[in-house]
Amino acid sequence: MPELPEVEALADHLRQHAVGHQVARVDPASMSALKTFDPPASALAGRPVTGAARHGKFLDMECDGLHLITHLSRAGWLRWHDTASTVPPKPTGKGPIALRVHLDAPGGPGFDLTEAGTQKRLAVYVVTDPAQVPGIARLGPDALGLTRARLAELLSGRTERIKNLIVDQAVLAGVGNAYSDEILHVAKLSPYAVAGRLDDAKLDALFAAMHTVLADAVTRYGEPGRNNPARLKGEKRSGLRVHARTGLPCPVCGDTVREVSFAERSFQYCPTCQTGGKPLADRRLSRLVR
Structure with missing residues (x-):
């Protein structure tokens, strides 16, 4: 998408x-x-x-x-x-x-x-x-125009998993499945972390990762010739660390990128970087690793 x-x-x-x-x-x-x-x-x-x-x-x-x-x-x-x-x-x-x-x-x-x-x-x-x-x-604030204080306000008291919350366009506009995987990997956060329970250090990491990942992609696509629609899809794939890279080594630690699949979509993450080395259960109704 x-x-x-x-x-x-x-x-x-x-x-x-x-x-x-x-x-x-x-x-x-x-x-x-x-x-x-x-x-x-x-x-x-x-x-x-x-x-x-x-x-x-x-x-x-x-x-x-x-x-x-x-x-x-x-x-x-x-x-x-x-x-x-x-x-x-x-x-x-x-x-x-x-x-x-x-x-x-x-x-x-x-x-x-x-x-x-x-x-x-x-x-x-x-x-x-x-x-x-x-x-x-219905759009929430744009992800690239967000301040650290506004992000904290949006997440305060929320019980949703952070992966689900940051792709909710009514909460945060612009982030979808691929870039949420990338943001959480850079922030070293589990996709299943509860949004309202992130401490200040994790909020700082999330905010920094969101701006770094999105701004870097916008800058890269803005280079001469790269905003051509015929090239953009390939440009996106070339810049991804974990999304759509199931089974490949994490570029940061070398661990194998894992996947969790649902009915119509999936997401990818690195166990070493994001979940303390523990793989997340790949079935919707199972007990989830926090």
Whole structure:
């Protein structure tokens, strides 16, 4: 799933390549992905692209008073093209393309919003105010704009496991499964640590790790050429220490990276760095290592 650093890089790519151009046409290819109808997507045609922004994990292309907002969900992506077919994609919703945006003229530069797989969860909104998108209205503070004091306030009294809490977008905006694994590894915290029981030293470590991991990724993706959507996925994988590295050695201590699997997702961690050498039980209802 694209998270804060990738969505920020996509916004930066749009700022560099789309701002100043005019929307020529918008072709919805999946009506289920389009979550709003007033104003219609066709209302974007003829408007200049005036900016691009990020709200948590939502991507926002600003078009002179209207906003084309996308949540890429688990398997969505933005694919930039210099040229495209002038024939609109068939609006069946079965192919990978959810929506195509033509800039300057039909067939000119622009991008496709795509989604792999059969579970179609990508969402597109056309609104006059980003706060009209329910997911944006519910967002907690942005993870990169958080202070140490605000983090302590958010965690105070919470009984959830820290892994679950920092991916809750209503609590903290922008962090998902991959970067939460990375943050907890750098902070040397167990994913199952109770959020409200972290002492000052662990809170300091969590706060520092959150800013280091996210800011470093944003900086890396901001380097020339690296915000290109065609390269971003590979760039993300190359910078991960534990996430999606089950069975490989931890780059810090050399222990084997372990995994805990659930119904639709999994997370990775290092026992030596994070859980005192004890592996976490890999079943949801078992007694969990704290």
